[in-house]
Amino acid sequence: MTDNLKIILTACGCPGASTLIRMLKEVPDRDITIIGTDTDEEAVGRFLVDDFYQVPHGQSDEYIPAMLSIVETEEPDVLFPESTFEVHPLAEHREKFESLGTEVVVSDPEAIQTANNKFEMYQAISEQTDVDLPEYSLVQSHEEFRAAADELGYPDEPIVFKPPVGKGSRGVRIIDPEVDRRELLLEEKPNSLYIDMEEVEQIFADKPFPELLVMEYVGGEEETADSLCLRGDELLTSFKTVEDARWGVIVRGELVERPELLTMTQKILDAIPLSYCVNLQFIDGKLIEINPRVSTFIYQRDFLQAYLAIQLALDEVSNEDVRSYRDDIDYGRRMVRYMDQVFHTDGNRLL
Incomplete structure (x- = not known):
């Protein structure tokens, strides 16, 4: 292990980036240089890293050439992606x-493809495991949408729909006839996920109907697993409650022991052999989605899962080294997310 380490950290303006950058900078006994990239020239991480590059969107044809150019210039030890839209193209190349x-801290592209497509993911999990899933259907027309809703018990039961591939609650909506529309308008902030069937039909009335996943609405306690794994082998997993969220991002939660969800996590990873940092969302014990990338951690100074993933990719630690941290998880530790600001002129930070 060298004393110096250079990391390219992508999507450095994402919600968890500022804390991750700070925690990596505080790793003891090692000088870590972080090069940030983002599509936004004012991404907050720009003002926290050692150097910054603005890059094309991860789904753009220009993304990989841009990232290769940065790697040739910076000669980093590791490329660590944070965005759902970047992990697959980086894995492919x-x-x-x-x-x-440069080592790229990503899963194999086939596993990422399956995890990112919720329909393909549900199919793989249902065929290979006994993990609980919501009832679901893939639809491609108004008629199929209505038929799926009827099959799920609508209007007596609420339903959810979302694109099979998406991130950050984009395209996710809940249809619940019991919800008071007047109260939503006058009492709730204008970021509600609720919509009614008539609105859905109006939105797509004269436009092509998109491919959508229609699902039962699952209420109850939400918990997420942050798993560090290697080709499907679960090495270290912590679970946290999601007690409050905004814009699809956790803002309040607590580390908890969930042995039953740990068993489910290993079954899921057996079916979809992911590597490094993986986030799994459970509601009421049912698997809702998988994010094959780093997510929000409840951090500890005595071990840092993202840094362990980097060390694993560099062969600086073994699988057993990572497993040895299982007993160090600080159950009961809580997190609260808050907003902050930076001030700059022409990209140069002032405060």
Whole structure:
């Protein structure tokens, strides 16, 4: 293990980036240089990292050439992606980055593809495991949408729909006839997920109907697993409650022991052999989605899961080294997310 480490951290303006950057900078006995990238020239991480590059969107044809150019210039040890839209293209082109001497901390592209597509993920999980899932249907027309809603018990039961591939609650809506529309308008902030069937039909009346996943609405306690794994082998997993969320991002939660969810997590990873940082969302004991990337941790100074993932990719730690941290998880530790500001002129931070 060298004394110096250079990391390219993508999507450095995402909600968890500022804390991750701070925690990596505080790793003891190692000088860590962080190069940030983001599509937004004012991404908050720009003002917290050692250097910054604005890059195209992860789904753009220009993204990989731009990232290769940055790697050639910076010669980092590791490329660590934070965005759902970046992990798959980086995984597909991993060999190009490795030929330049940079390890890419991503799963295999096939596993990422399955995890990112919720319909394919549900199919794989239902065929290979006994993990509880919501009832679901993939639809491609108004008629199929209505039929799926009827099958799920609508209007007596609420339903949810979402694109099979998406992130951050984009495109997710709940249809519940019991919800008071007047109260939503006058009492709730204008970021509600609720919509009614008539609105759905109006939105797509004269436009092509998109492919959607229609699901039963699952209420109850929400918990997420933050798992560090290698080719489907679960090494270290912590669970946290999601007690409040905004914009699809956790803002309040607590580390909890969930042995039954740990068993489910290993079954899921057996079916979809992901690597490094993986986030799994459970509601009322049912698997809702998988994010094959780093997510919000409840951090501890005595071990940092994201840094362990980097060390794992660099062969600085073994699987058993990572497993040894299982007994160190500080159950009962809580987190509260808050907003902050930076001040700059022409990209140069002032305060």
